[in-house]
Amino acid sequence: MPYQEIARRGGGIHSSVRDLRGRSEDDLFALARPRLERLASYGTTTVEVKSGYGLSLDDELKTLRVIRRLAERLPMRIVPTFLGAHEIPLEYRSRDGGRAEYVRLVTEAMLPAVAAEGLARFADVFCEPGVYTLEESRVLLEAARARGLGLKLHADELEPSGGAELAAALGAVSADHLAAVSEAGVQALAASGTVATLLPGTMLFLGRARQAPARALVEAGVAVALATDFNPGTSPTVNFPLVLTLAVSQLRLNASEALVAATVNGAAALGLADQVGQIAPGFSADLALFDAEDVREIPYWYGDRLCRGTWARGVACHPYEPRVACAAFAPEDERTGPPSEPSPR
Template identity: 35%
Template sequence: MIADKIIYNLNEIFCPIDLGHPLRGDEMKEAKILKNGYIAIYGNKIYEVGEGDVPEDLVGEETELIERSNHVAMPGLIDCHTHLVYGGSREHEFADKLKGLTYLDILKRGGGILSTQRETQKADFDELYLKSKKLLDHMIFHGVTTVEAKSGYGLDWENEKKQMEVVKSLDENLAIDLVSTFMAAHAIPFEYKENPDDFVDEVLKMIPLVKEENLAEFCDVFCEKGVFTAKQSYKILKEAQKYGLKTRIHADEIESIGGSSVAAELKTTSAEHLMVVTDEDIKKLAEAEVIGNLLPGTTFSLMEDSYAPARKMIDEGMAITLTTDSNPGSCPTANIQFIMQLGALAMKLEPNEIFNAVTINAAYSVDRAKNIGSLDAGKNADIAIFEAKNLDYLLYFFATNLCTEVYKNGTLAVKNRQIVNEDKFFKNNKKDIEQIEKEKKLKTRIPIYLDNLKRRDEEE
């Protein structure tokens, strides 16, 4: 069949292997790296990837041929943990941080998350929408095509709903895809300080509304000293599961108070942060197949050295992702490439582990692996292209945006480092997968390709 677009002469293409579950332990070291590769797109889907010359049967008169030597490609990056929607910013606290004040110190005096809550409550829908859109622009610019976004600064229903409606609207309007999470609060509101269980009851009342109004797919809880206890977190997540929401939990970020055990017990999709996770809890998380969403940018920005023990987690058989935690306090960034570099420089992860963490594993973390996270035929043509001689260069040349092009659903969304086609018109591209299947049975090219390679290896 004739392809609509073929990107070719790519120095290297990183092809994650989708095993039907997140890559765990040593599986994270595995990937197929195509040299001098091409990616053929049909409609909004990946049609074929391969190595060497573009097969003639893919090229017709209408085929757009895009030469990309001195570039590398991989599936569009997935930022699977962000606090995208918020009012204000907190650079004024930055100087205090430099003087040595901790996150909890700032929180105690009514700053930090509490100030973001005030600003988020004050801001109207339009203000939050435009502010969040700017952040998303930075993200797509760095190669990100899907973003998880949490509420949790609103606290009361009206403001939580406002945050989730902003996420929904951004998802509907922009090329980038969003996955909405109802986050049960970043802090206990001041008026509930004496009776935090009463606030838990308020959260429990919001869960059915989230489901009823289809505002989020996931529920997340901030399990931390001074916020929700393990017992309260359990109660909230259990209720969320009862209403059919998928779950995740901020656990073991500052102090280990039992969040990981809650994750293991409830088999949440993921557990977040895990900076101070115990060896025993790593085993429990691995056993329960909970993905560790790791956020080294937060450790970096808090000027600490307690990076999550990623190496140990992988060695114990866990699946991990790397993600920005983009938020106004502990990690004000939209640059997932830098987070990947921290995965190497601070966590000592290997390149394949890092690239798998932000593609296929992140896709499982947001429950979208059926459509994204690898370059298998039939998945969405979400592709990030970087100016680099090889994949290792992406980790070596740090803190600089190397992304030059982004394809979202087969259409250019970033071209020559500039955002183009930012709206979602092409999301409804008529040449969807059912149509392709009707026209011609889809070939599962990557597995075929792998077989060929294997055979070639055997011959040699």
Template identity: 45%
Template sequence: MLITNISQLLTLAGGPQRGKDLGQLGILAESAVLVQNGVIEAVGPCDRMLKAHPTEERYNAAGKVVMPGFVDPHTHLVWAGDRAAEFEMRLEGMSYQEIAEAGGGIRATVRATRNASLDELKTQSRARARMMLRTGTTTAEVKTGYALQHPGELTQLQAILELDKEGPLELIPTYLGAHDIPPEYKEHPEDYTSQLCRTLLPEVLSWWQINAPNRPLPFVDVFCETIAFDLEQSRRILEAAKALGFPLKIHADEFDNLGGAAMAARLGATSADHLVVTSPEDIAAIAASDTVAVALPCTPFGLATQHYTPAAAFLEAGAILAIATDLNPGTAWCESMQFSIALACRYMHL
């Protein structure tokens, strides 16, 4: 098929852009795309492509923009239940931390997810995946972290793998057993940290080698915040994961700057996400590395804090910057990268 009369074709040629080069989208004006057997075979000026491929079936884009599907690099797609009541609590002035201390937040979703079967998780998550696809996302990273007990975390991984196999949305798994301290370990966070490092991460590796032997290893992520895992605990978890060969990600600097962003850069993490209160020194550390700074504007929008990732500072420093939805049941129930990008433009001045 030859897609013709494209006003702007976004090729996004090359690797990730840094700093102020972020706006270089490889735009071809008045262009066409040749697709054969589901593969993009050629792009070029519309008149030249029409002459080179006169017998191809044609689709008239009628002056629209054509671009690759969105890649959403931070989602919590697989969960059970909802936390709609928390929106009213925030309207009444309660903070994220206060809601968590009252039994809401991540732990509320943990209770619902633990009680859900694999089929129930897939059914609820499939509807969200379809909405993501409808709004232009074709690839999404998906985290576990809403069971916080080993069998349930593996069930979440299984749900991600099976939904990915169903397609057409491509799902990239992340193990987030360090999303929060499980209720059973609330008074003993060190015990859970040690269990993650010594037992659970090796068991995840073994499970993966049996259940997904032909796939790359999942990412391992940790929520490095005062209300979850401190910097030292986060370091131990990430170093244990790295020693096993897992690629790394981190939630850092959403509420408190504990140094998670700089640690992510030192450890060679693929990304550091949130980064709302990251210091200038840590921004420089991210910029000097290949770690991607992932901004999540739907989250402060949902929290009504108006405290957004300082995107301009990251770009000025020369960092690699990405935008994601942070799709989750409590603070950012948003499947749309389009909306997330709109927020980034409006409130982060991109």
């Protein structure tokens, strides 16, 4: 069933909204913490966490407060993004004038409250036919910018709709997805400072044949970043090295381009290129140690967890795991004795 049809029937994002609205802050914190720890175990040290499954003033603020609490208590670098314009809630879709009413709620109530509490660094909008129109997206992003938030955009994920061009025109820090970006969108991004964040795991999980045109973006001079898009509906993976595999095998990036997209350009997509994404003097000690002799092994051993430890700001966010061989597989001269036999019962 197509993504849009699932949403029309009340599934997808709407299903997650029903779930989140019934949960407390403590419940959400307890669910999120082990997920972040699993992300760290695959080498991720910086995570952008978006809201967008509350779609009401109280539930969006609840989500962002949980994200702030996670950022205060975990060593990982967590960047909060307000995504109140992730969908039009079903209760607004079902009545005349509901779309415009919800857009006003986001611009006149949610954004001021988010800004007043300092709960987000960025604001994002799902600009897609059937979700938010190009003009609605512009209104929402301009309202966010007026409140001091940086801009991001879900752009041209399923159909070409001009999202990339809008992101470039507004100076968004990133345009995310871009699986259906047009040639005009590629050129608009190339002429801007907007980073193209590609999410190949999403298209894989949705079973769609078309991925973002990474080669065209790179060759046009666009800065390309990669991310998991870890979410309940379209990319439930914490395995960032697997995304590097998809970048090479599906997006046709070479290993060096994929590595740059995962580090330096990923930092740029969060406005952090002067702090993280490089091992260099003056940069934060955000490090991941992999059990590999060559960096190309990270995408090569697809699905494997080669990460042995991660540190953010020099503090362990995934404890160091030395490689330990099972005694049964050790060379005979290194064994302490034969593998023990189970006792008969």
